[in-house]
Amino acid sequence: MGSGQSHSEELKSEKLSTPPPLEKDSPIVVVGAGTWGASTALYLGRRGYTNVVVLDPHPYPSPISAGNDVNKIAETISWRPSGGEEDDRVPVETHIAARTSEGWLNDPVFKPYYHDTGFIAAASTPDAYEFVKEHEITEDMSEYVPLAGTEFRQAMPEGVLTGEFPNWKGFWKKRGAGWVHACNAYVSAAEEAQRLGVRFLTGTPEGKVTGLLYGDNGDVVGVTTADGKEHRATRTIMTAGPYADQLLDFKDQLRPTAWTLAHIKMEPSELPLYKNLPVLFNVERGFFMEPDEEHHELKICDEHPGYTNFKGPCHDPAAESSGSIPFAKHQIPEASEQRVRNFLRETMPQLADRPFAFARICWCADTPDRRFLIDTxxxxxxxxxGVGGSGHGFAHITSIGGFIVDELEGRLEKRFKEAFRWRPETAVNRDWRDLQGRWGVERRVMDFGEVKEWTQVRDGRDY
Known part of the structure; x- marks a missing residue:
């Protein structure tokens, strides 16, 4: 005990050090039914917990969840831990990727939604090209085909890539990467969790968490919801993504950050040509994957370090700034539209002037080091x-719930415990404009308060 700690503080500390015992029938509340909430619910159900409720103001698949999307980039790796001492010399990110890969390749809840179509990583300037070589080449270089300029056309059927690819250089990995149908995988996890007995209270005031409940000793004993009810729980799990910071002080460890996406409608006659395409990702321009089968739309994302919302929508101009506040919007800034179209002019100019069929902003929460925050x-x-997806959270939907439930049960492996720990010291005097290793046409973190014009896309859909 430090010299400044009173006896009462010591007693409180002792109380807080031992939470109530956790049993299989203990009430557990999961706050947030997005990607990580659905994955956590799945793992809780699989491990036999029988009194679990997931709360969210939106129905799942949530219209504001990053996981409610037609596709996301995914990569699998062949390395598997052996259990020997050599495992300790392998970066923790590789261990995480191995668990995630196992899910995409073998878990029946997720396997149907992984498409191993290949992956192309590229850049347009020398510095960004060096970044690609360092960060996107995950295995032996012999697994990759180097490409430059119009050589990129050879990676897809004739007539798809018709652009000149000015100053482009990159690598094509033909297998071991591709895309996943994000929304279907997300819904699959939630539905399997429900089949296992997890309850979802979503889409009504009954599911909107308005605050945490605290006991006399300061511990969290559940949550309150917008319908005035209290949900008492032996354990509360926070998986509210970029909205978590509105329910708990994270000591600046979370920065809600948004990205932008748009869809272009394809003609039925075009679909066979654009089927089973490898993912094309230029770290300075953007990326796209093949059109989805349901709506026949090609999704394109412009690449940039992200948008924050420190001074835009949802802020009271007369009040002090309350951080970067997420909000839902099915439009994107006009500047983002221009970046999407410029990307298409370099790659698929035949599509560059087509009207958008859908557009929206997509939120995540960045930690200072972009590692996840999974801790008690x-x-x-x-x-x-269970927060801090940092722009790569969805790809780990197959495994992230397992990490969170491991922490709940007090058996998270030491390597993950250290990587995912509560670490406010990393956010002291945090630079809210930090690029965090991201590239893009706009080499800066932007703010929605700067946006003057938005697109006017009419789609009428909820996803």
């Missing part, structure tokens, strides 16, 4: 945190 809160031992 140091001041609230009954509160488990």
């Amino acid at each position: 809160h140091p001041d609230h031992p009954s509160l488990v945190l």
Whole structure:
């Protein structure tokens, strides 16, 4: 005990160090039914917990969840841990990727939604090309085909890539990467969790969490919802994504950051040509994958370090800034539209001027080092945190719930415990404009408060 700690503080500390015992029938509340909430619910159901409720103001698949999307980039790796000492010399990111790969390749809940079509990583300037070589080449170089300029056309059927690819250089990995149907995988996890007995209260005030409930000793004992009810719980799990910061002080460890996407409608006659395409990703321009089968739309994302919302929508101009506040919008800034179209002019100019069929902003929450935050809160031992997707959270839907439930059960491996720990010291004097290793035409973090014009896309859909 430090010299400044009173006896009462010591007793409180002792109380907080031992949360109530956790049994299979203990009430557990999961706050947030997005990607990580659905994955956590799945793993709780699989491990036999029988009194679990997931709360969210939106129905699943949530219209504001990053996982409610037609496709996401995914990559699998062949390395598997052996259990020997050599595992300790392998980066923790490789261990995470191995668990995630196992899910995409073998878990029946997720396997149907992974498409191994290949992956192309590219850049348009020398510095970004060096970044690609360092960060996107994950295995032996012999697994990759180098491409430059119009050589990129050879990676897809004739007539797809018709652009000149000015100053482009990159690599084509033909197998071991591709895309996943994000929304279908997300829904599959939630539906399997429900089949296993997990309850979802979503889409009504009954599911909107308005605050955490605290006991006399300061521990979290559940949540309150917008319908005025209290949901008491032995454990509360926070998987509210970029909205988590509105329910708990994360000491600046989370920065809600948004990206932008648009869809272009394809003609039925075009679909066979654009089937089973490898993912094309230029770290400075953007990326696209093949059109989805349901709506026949090609999704394109412009690449940039992200948008924040420190001074835009949802902020009271007369109040002090309350951080970057997420909000839902099925439009994108006009500047983003121009970046999408410029990307298409370099790759598929035949599509560059087609009207958008759909557009929206997509939120995530960045930690300072872009590692996940999965830990028991140091001041609230009954509160488990599962946040900080940092732009790559969805790809790990197959495994992330397992990590969170491991932490709940007190058996998270040491390597993950250290990587995912509560670490406010990393956010001291945080630079909210930090690019965090991201590239893009706009080499800066932008803010929605700067946006003057938005697109006017009419789609009438909820996803």
